[in-house]
Amino acid sequence: MSFFEVIPAGTKIDFIGRRKISASISALVLLVGIVAVFTRGVHYGIDFAGGTEMQVLFTAESGADEGAIRSVCNACGVKDASVVRYGETDQAEFLIRFRMDDAGERAAAVASADCPLTEADRASLAEAAAAGGGAGDVGEKGELVDRLALALTNAVGPLEVERVEYVGPRVGAELRRDGLYAMGIASLLILAYIAFRFSTRFAPGAVLALVHDVSVTAGVFVIFGMEFDLRVLAALLAILGYSLNDTIIIYDRIRENMELRTKHDLVEVLNQSVNQTLARTILTSGTTMVAVMALLLVGGEVIRPFAIAMAIGIVVGTYSSIFIAAPTLLFLETRLKSGESSGKARK
Amino acid sequence: MTNLRLRIGLVVALVGIFAFLSLANLVPEKTRVASPLLPDSGLRLGLDLQGGIHWVLGVKLSAAVEHELEFLGGNLQAAAESGDFVVGDVDVEGDTLVIQAPSKADEASIREWAGNSDVLREVTGSEGELRFQLTAAWSQEVDRRAMAQVLEVLRRRIDDPVRGIPDSVVTRQGEDRILVQIPGGQIDRSRARKILEVTGFLEFKLVKNAAPSEELLLNQYDGKLPDDTEVVYERDKETQRVVTAYLVADTADLTGDYLTDARVGFDRQQRPIVEFQFNTNGGAIFSELTGEHVGDRLAIILDKQVYSAPNIRSRIGTRGQIEGRFTMQEAADLAVVLRAGSLSVPVVIEEERTVGPALGADSIERGIEASALGLLAIVIFSVAYYRLSGIYASVALVANLLLLMGLMSLFEATLTLPGFAGLVLTVGMAVDANVIIFERIREELRAAKAPRAAIHTGFNKALWTILDANITTLFTALVLFEYGTGPIKGFAVTLSIGVITSVFAALVVTRLMFEIYPGGRHIDRLSI
Numbered sequence: 001m002s003f004f005e006v007i008p009a010g011t012k013i014d015f016i017g018r019r020k021i022s023a024s025i026s027a028l029v030l031l032v033g034i035v036a037v038f039t040r041g042v043h044y045g046i047d048f049a050g051g052t053e054m055q056v057l058f059t060a061e062s063g064a065d066e067g068a069i070r071s072v073c074n075a076c077g078v079k080d081a082s083v084v085r086y087g088e089t090d091q092a093e094f095l096i097r098f099r100m101d102d103a104g105e106r107a108a109a110v111a112s113a114d115c116p117l118t119e120a121d122r123a124s125l126a127e128a129a130a131a132g133g134g135a136g137d138v139g140e141k142g143e144l145v146d147r148l149a150l151a152l153t154n155a156v157g158p159l160e161v162e163r164v165e166y167v168g169p170r171v172g173a174e175l176r177r178d179g180l181y182a183m184g185i186a187s188l189l190i191l192a193y194i195a196f197r198f199s200t201r202f203a204p205g206a207v208l209a210l211v212h213d214v215s216v217t218a219g220v221f222v223i224f225g226m227e228f229d230l231r232v233l234a235a236l237l238a239i240l241g242y243s244l245n246d247t248i249i250i251y252d253r254i255r256e257n258m259e260l261r262t263k264h265d266l267v268e269v270l271n272q273s274v275n276q277t278l279a280r281t282i283l284t285s286g287t288t289m290v291a292v293m294a295l296l297l298v299g300g301e302v303i304r305p306f307a308i309a310m311a312i313g314i315v316v317g318t319y320s321s322i323f324i325a326a327p328t329l330l331f332l333e334t335r336l337k338s339g340e341s342s343g344k345a346r347k
Numbered sequence: 348m349t350n351l352r353l354r355i356g357l358v359v360a361l362v363g364i365f366a367f368l369s370l371a372n373l374v375p376e377k378t379r380v381a382s383p384l385l386p387d388s389g390l391r392l393g394l395d396l397q398g399g400i401h402w403v404l405g406v407k408l409s410a411a412v413e414h415e416l417e418f419l420g421g422n423l424q425a426a427a428e429s430g431d432f433v434v435g436d437v438d439v440e441g442d443t444l445v446i447q448a449p450s451k452a453d454e455a456s457i458r459e460w461a462g463n464s465d466v467l468r469e470v471t472g473s474e475g476e477l478r479f480q481l482t483a484a485w486s487q488e489v490d491r492r493a494m495a496q497v498l499e500v501l502r503r504r505i506d507d508p509v510r511g512i513p514d515s516v517v518t519r520q521g522e523d524r525i526l527v528q529i530p531g532g533q534i535d536r537s538r539a540r541k542i543l544e545v546t547g548f549l550e551f552k553l554v555k556n557a558a559p560s561e562e563l564l565l566n567q568y569d570g571k572l573p574d575d576t577e578v579v580y581e582r583d584k585e586t587q588r589v590v591t592a593y594l595v596a597d598t599a600d601l602t603g604d605y606l607t608d609a610r611v612g613f614d615r616q617q618r619p620i621v622e623f624q625f626n627t628n629g630g631a632i633f634s635e636l637t638g639e640h641v642g643d644r645l646a647i648i649l650d651k652q653v654y655s656a657p658n659i660r661s662r663i664g665t666r667g668q669i670e671g672r673f674t675m676q677e678a679a680d681l682a683v684v685l686r687a688g689s690l691s692v693p694v695v696i697e698e699e700r701t702v703g704p705a706l707g708a709d710s711i712e713r714g715i716e717a718s719a720l721g722l723l724a725i726v727i728f729s730v731a732y733y734r735l736s737g738i739y740a741s742v743a744l745v746a747n748l749l750l751l752m753g754l755m756s757l758f759e760a761t762l763t764l765p766g767f768a769g770l771v772l773t774v775g776m777a778v779d780a781n782v783i784i785f786e787r788i789r790e791e792l793r794a795a796k797a798p799r800a801a802i803h804t805g806f807n808k809a810l811w812t813i814l815d816a817n818i819t820t821l822f823t824a825l826v827l828f829e830y831g832t833g834p835i836k837g838f839a840v841t842l843s844i845g846v847i848t849s850v851f852a853a854l855v856v857t858r859l860m861f862e863i864y865p866g867g868r869h870i871d872r873l874s875i
Contacts, residue, residue, distance in 0.1 A: 003789055003875065004732055055706070119586065124537075126587035146537055162706040164536065166699035171403065182830035189822040197815060234765065234827060234835050238772065238842065241823035245816035249783065252812050280786040283732075284779040287725055291775025294721035295768055300713040302395075303768050310772070 007279040015274045016267050022323035033219025045229025050172030051099030055163035058092035062157025072155045077109030087301050101169050116155040179233045186240050205328035206247050209320040213243040217313045235309030243317030246281045247325045253277045270326045285318040362746045365753025389756045393763030395834045396711050398704035399530040405697040406523045411493035416444045432456035444479045496691045503687035510683050532704040546650045547689040549603030552595035554644035561592040581653035584672050593646050605629020609685035611678045619678035621669045630665030638662035714767030721771040725778050735874035739860040740781035747777050747852035751845050763837025773845030780853030784809040798873035802861050821846045
């Protein structure tokens, strides 16, 4: 019987024999990632760092560009604002970000006389600020957004504020902390599940593969200076759950093959198991990748960071099931083998 | 055979019901609720899709503790006057009440007073200075009351029967936060801020003196304010410049706490004003105050800003009005704020996620496009790769999506843009289960097993692999649901429901199709 196959049946690739190369690659990526964390730092998005983000859409005729917007921000006392073009290139859509936690700086920005505002603009802003019930930072925070919107309208052209996100310093710190908790709790749950489902000889490899996937994905984000925010965290958690799938497929097969043969050369069993399941390992990741690509291509800017993290995680997860999880088993069996020779896997 | 028919019937009925629930979402909610045939429940759209304001307001509970300490300090001074002891300066420093005691005997009396109050505990002070803080229990009670009060006032401002904002949400979040969600483009940000953030503290104070600026006013007192007074300003509405500085007492003669109603009215020139009404107690105080001070000016002060300072022409009872050259909307919003009462402690926006309606509509479009593209690509792959079995997988995939949307509609779950991502991911992962089964069946076929036996073994051997893979994903989705906020929560919702429905689709729906064909027939070739 013949099938349409990506991986022909009977494929024999010596995956396990290449374990040293693969281990070196993973170690290298992790090392570069760790170095990047210390030298360049993690590029947190506003969810974790705190700050204000405005997505503005100018009319096409306005001819708005980053420089013009940035100079308006500077004139209005909003220093170090990051201005980037956003979304489709045929639209004059921009993302403006700034972080001004210092009350003095904000007050100076509000007092700035260079800001291209009319008398009427200033009056309406002052009135809105006065409404902010005595708690100064309230009125001023909102006011900077309104103020920039008015100033940009005057100096650059008509615009629409499509989205405003603000994360205060306290909330940012909490989201960072909760994010770590979430990763921790999810990892613990999965660890408990692995311990329950696999014998002690299989569990360490699965755990290592899991830690590998999340750290390498996060590492790639840090190395390329990509922004780390809630969406990326959600993707990392999804990877945590998903990347185990391929490992489970391979481990189940290894377990089965070990039961079939009483006397076996472990390297051969591992290679055989990986090769036997190669088609489904690649196909399952492939179909999920197809879905993620659909998100990447048409899902829009908001979804993009999530889709990128997922795509990296899927590739890394497939790689680790073959090159990390299976070799770890070999390592543990050969190094730590004591009296027990063929302890059967729990089922 | 009858058993198979029964199962086909059950699955078709189940998928049919959920398909009906999913498709009912295409009908507008009002029509749905009005119709006896259509389900009332349906998908909710997250604020990132329908547009709207999402605010997390931090409540400054420290201010509530300060107010409480100030109140207790006042009590102490009253107790000292009626008792026979003396207290020096009484100050509030953050969460501590600092009392100067002139003598040891006074210290003892103050300690006794504090002990009797039952709500204060002494902390280390210094010579001649006693320090007290609220007891843990009372401090919690003060916080609880302040939260309840702020929540109540904000709810009244948003749910006002006349000018309320439909479908908006005001709920408590954690210890000291309030979540405000206002869907759709019903209100712009700056107006929402004016309604929600404004303290709304209305005071009436007799004017002791007035001048065009603070400088000119203070010149009359050699540059120093008389005791127990403060300066408040009336500003020009257009330029916000100070028009008049008033010298008034630092405590109000009457506050907005006594208001029972406030509404928009018009003055003789048909300009909008806000008319208010006091309750009986407030009316009595107001009547006495105005009766004794005919000819004087009375400043009407909202959040330290003077709105007007009319001359008192005659005794006024329970009714009054505020003139401030309002627009119609400003007058109406102010009436709402006055009716709802003032916030006992200030609120601060700590987190904001506001999306314009246009961007929301665009996101819905993109979410649907991404889902459709993902589904299409995977169906093409499945059918090209697995032929008839691929068609089975595709049917199961569509059933899976209908079950997912139907369940979400039934639970009135919220769909967000990341929720669409969860949907697309579910589509990608749902087909994984079929891949695992089909690859196993192919393997059995290669080992020269008969198609029927191969199908049987394929499903059985793949069962645990599929369950393992999906249970771990469910774990992370649940953790994300617990931790995530807003849009991210929407991702967790679709992902967790999607995991469950995709397992059902693969293990029940796909399997059923194999039982229909080839079923019990002897076939030589299986299209897989």
